[in-house]
Amino acid sequence: MTAGQPTPTDADILAALNRTGYIFEQRVAALFGDKASTGWSFQDQDTGTSREVDIFYSRSVHSFGKGQLPVDLSWTVLGECKNYQWPWVALTKPWPDIRYFWELDQASTSLGAKIRLDVASPIGAHSRAVFSTIYSERRFQSQNRAIQLVKLNKKSGGWEAHAGDIFNDITYPLAKATSYLDQRFSRQVNEHEYASARSVVQILFPAIFVSSPIYLVAAGQGQPEVRQANHAILERRLSSESVSGLFRFDVVNVDGIREWYNDYVLHVVNAFAEKLDIDPTDAAFEPLQ
Numbered sequence: 001m002t003a004g005q006p007t008p009t010d011a012d013i014l015a016a017l018n019r020t021g022y023i024f025e026q027r028v029a030a031l032f033g034d035k036a037s038t039g040w041s042f043q044d045q046d047t048g049t050s051r052e053v054d055i056f057y058s059r060s061v062h063s064f065g066k067g068q069l070p071v072d073l074s075w076t077v078l079g080e081c082k083n084y085q086w087p088w089v090a091l092t093k094p095w096p097d098i099r100y101f102w103e104l105d106q107a108s109t110s111l112g113a114k115i116r117l118d119v120a121s122p123i124g125a126h127s128r129a130v131f132s133t134i135y136s137e138r139r140f141q142s143q144n145r146a147i148q149l150v151k152l153n154k155k156s157g158g159w160e161a162h163a164g165d166i167f168n169d170i171t172y173p174l175a176k177a178t179s180y181l182d183q184r185f186s187r188q189v190n191e192h193e194y195a196s197a198r199s200v201v202q203i204l205f206p207a208i209f210v211s212s213p214i215y216l217v218a219a220g221q222g223q224p225e226v227r228q229a230n231h232a233i234l235e236r237r238l239s240s241e242s243v244s245g246l247f248r249f250d251v252v253n254v255d256g257i258r259e260w261y262n263d264y265v266l267h268v269v270n271a272f273a274e275k276l277d278i279d280p281t282d283a284a285f286e287p288l289q
Helices: 010-020 022-032 125-141 166-190 254-275
Strands: 037-043 050-064 070-082 088-092 113-116 145-155 158-162 199-210 214-218 225-229 231-239 244-253
Touching: 010 022, 022 037, 022 050, 022 070, 022 254, 037 166, 050 166, 050 199, 070 166, 070 254, 088 231, 125 199, 125 254, 145 166, 166 199, 166 231, 166 244, 199 254, 214 231, 231 254, 244 254
Parallel strands: 070 199, 088 214, 145 231, 199 244
Antiparallel strands: 037 050, 050 070, 088 145, 113 199, 145 158, 214 225, 231 244
């Protein structure tokens, strides 16, 4: 090293990595085990340049379901990690009292699921509404619905709440990654990568993993109520040249990631596996340790 050039101490290096979130990202990846990737890259649909999401974790099962026809079931966690010292607040509202039978057809990109049911199989076209109901009820209706996510910040005058860079740094990149994977799935089907006599279900879990507590505030009716939680689903409507629609992102505190994956993600996946007659003892269904 050149004489006179400043040399960081071990504490300086660790502090720099903590401030920029790299150590937190590795902490989150470690929870998913060796099959998780960090810095997963994909092509930006607007610019053609490479983008990255922090966490990529994917599992799949290739099996023979009812009628002994091939079935592919896959689920993928796409995660952005945010190491922030102060709490997050999610403003919540109840889910609309409707059934989303159309979601898998008309909004599969934004809502994070893609399904192709072989019409020749016993779980063919007439079962699409059944699968959509499972997806809606297990994936969304049973969870806290957040319509806005903000950060708290402690200043000399007290606590402040602001949205800051949440859109540009978190939700927009996740929306693009979700759309990219959906488009890749569609190309695979259109290019006959999957045989015609095959049912395919792909479920995406775009997630925001945060280091600090999450508070839910039920606003809009009566006196707002505040409570702490480890998980909520953020709902945002986005619109750009390449990405538009209703998007939903899981917001998860790092201390609740194992519970979120084991009790929620696998709960959603197992509901599909049961309908597809897939063996639930396959290694892909193993919980996080």
